Amino acid sequence: MTEPKKETRNTKQRNLLIACMKENSNRHITAEELYGLLKEKDSRIGIATVYRNLKMLEADGLIEKLYVFDGVAPCYKMLHNSCEHAHHHLICKSCHEIIDFEDDLLETIEKIIELTKGFTITDHRLVFYGICKDCKEKLKHQSDDAE
Numbered sequence: 001m002t003e004p005k006k007e008t009r010n011t012k013q014r015n016l017l018i019a020c021m022k023e024n025s026n027r028h029i030t031a032e033e034l035y036g037l038l039k040e041k042d043s044r045i046g047i048a049t050v051y052r053n054l055k056m057l058e059a060d061g062l063i064e065k066l067y068v069f070d071g072v073a074p075c076y077k078m079l080h081n082s083c084e085h086a087h088h089h090l091i092c093k094s095c096h097e098i099i100d101f102e103d104d105l106l107e108t109i110e111k112i113i114e115l116t117k118g119f120t121i122t123d124h125r126l127v128f129y130g131i132c133k134d135c136k137e138k139l140k141h142q143s144d145d146a147e
């Protein structure tokens with residue numbers, strides 16, 4: 001019988017971080033937010049550990065990093081698998097809500113690029129800025145009231 005390998009503190013914290021990212025895989029969270037959530041589970045965890053692990057996971061293609069606005073901290077989200085193309089993002093300029101758009105829709109463009117440039121596309125980042133449905137409703141009511 002072999003003794004199970006003792007988990008190092010680093011591995012433990014890394015696994016905790018991954019579990020936490022998975023729990024929150026329905027939204028994009030900042031490193032600070034993630035740090036706050038991890039602190040509740042392991043008070044010894046440091047912000048540097050959080051950044052280091054996020055960087056590693058990003059390099060492995062397991063999470064996406066998204067810069068929403070200039071000067072605002074990036075947010076992260078767990079991906080389903082490492083070879084999946086990034087989903088697209090719709091970002092509301094009014095309430096800063098990030099809405100995922102899961103369909104790739106770029107297959108035709110990707111084919112054209114591959115054919116004309118001999119360039120193999122493995123991923124892409126596409127962000128659409130605009131006004132979300134809720135904000136549009138609010139703006140509509142505001143203008144109705146003004147009349």
Ligand SMILES: [Zn+2]
Pocket residue numbers: 085104106107110123124
């Ligand atoms: Zn694609």
Ligand SMILES: [Zn+2]
Pocket residue numbers: 092093094095096097131132133134135136
């Ligand atoms: Zn909005």
Ligand SMILES: [Zn+2]
Pocket residue numbers: 028064066077087089100
């Ligand atoms: Zn996303």
